[in-house]
Amino acid sequence: MSPRSSSTAPTANHAHTRERGAPMSNTHTTPTHRPQHLDEEIAGGVGESPLRPDGSLKVRGDFAYASDLWAENMLWGATLRSPHPSARIRSIDVGPALRMDGVRAVLTAEDVPGRNLYGLKDLDQPVLAEDVVRYRGEAVALVAADHPETARRALDLVEVDYEVLEPVLDAERAAHDDSLPRVHPGGNTVRYQPIVKGDPDAEADVVVSGTYTVGMQDQAFLGPEAGLAVPAEDGGVELYLATQDLHTDRKQTAAALGLDPEQVRMTMSGVGGAFGGREDLSVQVHVCMLALHTGRPVKMVYNREESFFGHVHRHPATMYYEHGATRDGDLVFVRARLYFDGGAYASKTPVVVGNGTTLGVGPYSVPNVRIEGWGMYTNNPPCGAMRGLGAVQPAFAYESQMDRLAEELGMDPVRLRIRNAISRGDSTPSGQVLDYPAPVAELLRRVRELPLPRESTAESTNPDIRDLPGGASNTTHGEGVVRGVGYGVCIKNICYAEGADDFSTARVRLQVVAGEPIAMVHTAAAEVGQGLVTVQQQIARTELGVERVNIHPNDTSVGPAGSSSASRQTYVTGGAVQAACRAVREQVLERVAQRCGDPVERLSLSGGKVVSETSGVLADLAEVLGSEVVEATREYHHRETFPLDEQGHSERAQVQHAFSAHRAVVDVDTELGLVKVVQLDCSQDVGKAVNPDAVVGQIQGGSAQGLGLAVMEEIQVDGGRIRNPSFTDYLIPTILDMPPMNVDVIERGDPNAPYGVRGVGEPPTISSTPAIVAAIRAATGKALEHVPVGPEHIVE
């Protein structure tokens, strides 16, 4: 038996590839040294589309989501939430609730064992409200009971005496009016950031301006927030949950519980979608508090209504834009003021301001820029991460402006975009030079060339009413229906920015089981549906030349992976898995090299064999490994980024940028204001399609969320209160709303990224919205300065 020490993982901080000087063979997708005669290829590597490993479990109904968990002797938790957007808590009486039959605990802020504050960027949010509540829906008290309905009814018996205060509800006003109440002691501005380039007061032949607003969008992931906490014998707690980032949750939860992070052990359960909505804490601390207090397992599951109050939303925005151009259509300047309503707590508001301002002119080269961004505290529902973070709002505005400018110039809108498109070597308004392909013009050309639907449904001789605006409501048979076509293109930064080191960690183990070499990949990176588990398997197959790759459950016994957000996981966790696999491979090959004298550089792993460049197959990998376990842990750090200065300048504020272009075809019933999106096409550069089918799935799904924002999705907030917290009243696209798509994927590899990948998930959510609105404008001639566009905007 070989000593296990030889396989012990080098612990943390074995960072790799921070230096880019090293030769990178990783833009190749196949092992480079495979001899021609070796045809035992391992299927399902990088660049192929193997099926996802959890697919069968999911279709059988056997995949355990967080809300499916169950433990012997389990209690149910429930949360009492503030009915007021702003109020002082005079007193709380838990007595009547505690006396209810079946109730085992009622907890308030006094019972928070550790720090009663948390937050992703700023520590500003209490676990349970202490003396004030800052939004309608803020958690005030917790109940644990034998039955979920008992817990919910006990909430009605908790007596809270509130002194209602005047809420702050207007973010733009909050930015400039110091006489408003302060939502937090430090004032109402979370972040102000200007970006200035060239001469911000430059003048131009043609100037267009507009004021654009974006409504509050919900992630609307289908799996509700849920967790099961089990008290542990060491005084700690085991938490099984659905999240985007185990380690950040653990850090915040341990601090709130007054425990060491090691005493809070988190294991990922099945995640029913996320889209940014699971970055902030929801049930985590609450359910652990109840479990530690009662000494029994406690489960919490939000229902849909509570989910609308229990997670952050996309920031609503008001944006003032002015574009100037020459008569020929060259952009001269962009001036903009962006106001983001962050609601009661900061969450990701600072990042939204950073992304919104740096990306605020879009994927265009502009010599003179002044963009100012404000992220504000108000007593509206808290806003934070959602797919396309901070880039969705300005994209609607700048693309609307580009169309307006094209109209003013009498120029084709796609030509105007291509003329001003940013490309490799150009710099962003913050001064970052794009040192990788930026094929914006190419994407626009390609999306324009994708096939169009043959004819307008309204003009066909026998239209199926289900294909017309209004559908089965039978509101038109074609009369009043006008077709429109519109385009949109966008830019989104990938990974965290402005100096963040959002690294990832992977542990890879290679051993022989039942005569077959098997790799095990262990990370804390959240699989939220995007297919990261498949990608990790593919990378291990490609790097280690083995077919069987198992994915260890995600937990906190391995180093951090960071959040499944910012389109970053294939990049950073992919990079970590690649690095760990290569370290394992190195160890194996060194042993073979010692034995047979071939230098390591000439050896590779392929098809379950050790292969020499010169002498062909040397050995079976299983034979070489014997009973040994070879293991390595590696971190992957993307290249360094730097903060923005007071003028918004930074040599490199962001790691990478991604681009997509959409074309939308719509039919509009101009009499009723009903819209049917007939076709939605997308061209996107993904750098390297690690799993082409999954990439297409991301583009389709992201485009659907952009369609939702374009024509239906808005959380109605009135006086600080959400009016439509249900899927009855908050509409997301159904299969009838989502049209067929032509998806065109190109691969212009980023030399800085593992395998050349470029983040995929977010861009399609961004460029689809302005394309659809442009198409509705083309059909109706209306200005349409707000999304979602409703019938009231079309029929005025």
Added chain:
Amino acid sequence: MRLNLTVNGRPMTADDVWEGESLLYVLRERLGLPGSKNACEQGECGSCTVYLEGVPVCACLVAAGQAQDREVGTVEGLADEDELSPVQRAFVDAGAVQCGFCTPGLLVAADDLINRVPDPSDAEIREALAGNLCRCTGYEKIMEAVREAAAEKTGSSSEGGRR
């Protein structure tokens, strides 16, 4: 109350059921069948779709007592032991599953469609699945999966029907 019902062909009993519980709650929390999902619990998302006496319903809108002595079919009953059913196979193969939370309900709805309608048009597929929300896929691959499952079903039944 005590509830007796048949689920996926097996007689089952749940004790101490509170009258306000839904069929979905009983399946998930009392009978150990959490495959049917709880995404909205108000009949909008379709993720809890099950067969009740052969008809697809939202289990969250059925009071537990209404299922007394009835036949219920859930996603867990679609596969024939090791063999996935045509819709299950097609969803996996087409990449129609991402987070998978909507999948159980969609599978029951799609299974019902291809059993009722031999060769459904795209419009018919969309109409049949309009009560099932999916937030991940944009539905394109779900369309592909249902077309594929329907084609397989038609193929195999026409083979079986050959004289």
